[in-house]
Amino acid sequence: MSERYFDADVRDGAETFARTKHGILIGGEWRDAVSARVFETYNPATKSLLGVIPEAGAEDVELAVDAASRAFNEIWSKLPPSERQRLLWRLGDAVEAHADELAVLETLDNGKPVREARVIDIRNAIETLRYCAGWATKLTGETVPVSFPGEWHSFTVRQPFPVVGLIVPWNAPIMMAIAKLAPALAAGCCAILKPAELTSLTALRIGQLTQEVGFPPGVINILTGAGRGVGQAIVDHPGIEKISFTGSGAVGQQIISSAARTMKKVTLELGGKSAVVIMQDADLDKAIPSAARGIFGNAGQICNAGSRIYAHRSVYDRVLQGVADFAEKLVVGNGLLPSTQMGPLISQAQLERVCQYVALGRTDGASVVIGGNAEDETGYFMRPTVVAQTRQNMRIVQEEIFGPVVCVQRFDDNNALDDLAMLANATEYGLGAVLWTRDLSSAHRLANRMRAGTIRINGGGLDPALPFGGMKKSGWGRESGREGVEAFTETKSVIVAL
Numbered sequence: 001m002s003e004r005y006f007d008a009d010v011r012d013g014a015e016t017f018a019r020t021k022h023g024i025l026i027g028g029e030w031r032d033a034v035s036a037r038v039f040e041t042y043n044p045a046t047k048s049l050l051g052v053i054p055e056a057g058a059e060d061v062e063l064a065v066d067a068a069s070r071a072f073n074e075i076w077s078k079l080p081p082s083e084r085q086r087l088l089w090r091l092g093d094a095v096e097a098h099a100d101e102l103a104v105l106e107t108l109d110n111g112k113p114v115r116e117a118r119v120i121d122i123r124n125a126i127e128t129l130r131y132c133a134g135w136a137t138k139l140t141g142e143t144v145p146v147s148f149p150g151e152w153h154s155f156t157v158r159q160p161f162p163v164v165g166l167i168v169p170w171n172a173p174i175m176m177a178i179a180k181l182a183p184a185l186a187a188g189c190c191a192i193l194k195p196a197e198l199t200s201l202t203a204l205r206i207g208q209l210t211q212e213v214g215f216p217p218g219v220i221n222i223l224t225g226a227g228r229g230v231g232q233a234i235v236d237h238p239g240i241e242k243i244s245f246t247g248s249g250a251v252g253q254q255i256i257s258s259a260a261r262t263m264k265k266v267t268l269e270l271g272g273k274s275a276v277v278i279m280q281d282a283d284l285d286k287a288i289p290s291a292a293r294g295i296f297g298n299a300g301q302i303c304n305a306g307s308r309i310y311a312h313r314s315v316y317d318r319v320l321q322g323v324a325d326f327a328e329k330l331v332v333g334n335g336l337l338p339s340t341q342m343g344p345l346i347s348q349a350q351l352e353r354v355c356q357y358v359a360l361g362r363t364d365g366a367s368v369v370i371g372g373n374a375e376d377e378t379g380y381f382m383r384p385t386v387v388a389q390t391r392q393n394m395r396i397v398q399e400e401i402f403g404p405v406v407c408v409q410r411f412d413d414n415n416a417l418d419d420l421a422m423l424a425n426a427t428e429y430g431l432g433a434v435l436w437t438r439d440l441s442s443a444h445r446l447a448n449r450m451r452a453g454t455i456r457i458n459g460g461g462l463d464p465a466l467p468f469g470g471m472k473k474s475g476w477g478r479e480s481g482r483e484g485v486e487a488f489t490e491t492k493s494v495i496v497a498l
């Protein structure tokens, strides 16, 4: 992918797309919501109006489930797996061909720096599409020896849920949409995708690309609108057998309760409060910038953000100073500017929420080393914030802030691995942890003690082949990898009397 910035016509194209009359995608047709209601979407860097989007409701879910069920029965389930593979690969190519435009559109709607959108989000989406394309032809069952009298041939097959509901948040809109669409389609499901109200634009553009590359009508349906409206209607609909959700714990719990009525299968990717442990022998030249990027990337609006740094007392001062220096130099601004390293937060509400957490930390006795404030009221900008003098039981250490705020704490004994693991594990969450040490044995022993779905030792990133998800209140199930594709299937046992 090109490293140059983007051309003026790319921006014009993205802005024109944002302004066009949008529809919801049902059965291959772009249409108004049955209620004809609409809502507006804004640019968080300028607070200016970007476009007007249909507000789908329960009636539209009804139509979408109908279209998806028909597409499954009449077309999708009858195609050979190689055809699903070919379509997913072509969608990956189409996303790559439109990478600049999609990145700029994402930046307009979500605020993240356009380079970050392209190099992280869009690249991950392309790789996920190609990775999942391969799985379409490789989902196998097993032959199973049975012991009851007689001669038998028994085997298992993996079959898709016919219609699945995919509900995604605003922090990584295109990446999250593809992280769910690609495995669902590879497995053979038909999908109803609901993007977050705050960031629907790239999902709508992806919808157009799915049509251009030839996905049959009804295989992918896209319903824009509010979580409590169309989102809840998707969760409640008896014709949808599986929900894959990424978002907050509160909504995740609500989905579990609602799903109990229809006995839907549910996969949940929820929040996190990931620990970054920096041991005495860590390579600080790598650990410090990596820890800083791990919390200030996407303005901290990442479920897996390393929001708690634990540094050994011998390196604590250097780590605190290093992360604070990084924060001070970080260029915050409109994500379309080439110099910008951190964009705005998504909304006024999010900005207030994050600032309130910092205030709460101060009240509880923490000290704000740098940042802590909003700035430049043209958009929802906040200074990257480093907090010290925190204690384990403070809310700022325990709760997910989802903003550019990191707490830096010290620990005393490099060898007390059980204590260290307890410190890192002592939140309700269990999404990720990062360890920095040159001691292979400590690294593995600590990794083994961590209660988190992903452990990174001396670096690492997201890869579509690696299962991703949370322990404890960070979620149910895993996305990515074989497990992520199989999550869209059920096992069927077949026994044949010979």
Ligand code: NAP
Pocket (backbone or CB within 6 Å): 167, 168, 169, 170, 171, 172, 194, 195, 196, 197, 198, 225, 226, 227, 228, 230, 231, 232, 233, 235, 246, 247, 248, 249, 251, 252, 254, 255, 269, 270, 271, 272, 302, 303, 400, 402, 474, 475
């Ligand atoms: P959210 O309020 O839970 O929203 C997530 C999605 O669910 C949105 O599309 C939302 O729609 C929809 N929704 C809301 N209420 C619903 C309901 N009753 N039924 C069905 N759908 C409903 O979360 P958010 O505030 O957008 O996102 C931030 C949170 O997501 C953070 O806590 C973060 O940790 C978590 N997150 C986790 C991961 C992960 O991979 N584990 C990734 C990203 C974010 P509307 O917004 O349109 O109303």
Ligand code: MG
Pocket (backbone or CB within 6 Å): 041, 042, 043, 044, 108, 109, 110, 198, 199
């Ligand atoms: Mg927006």
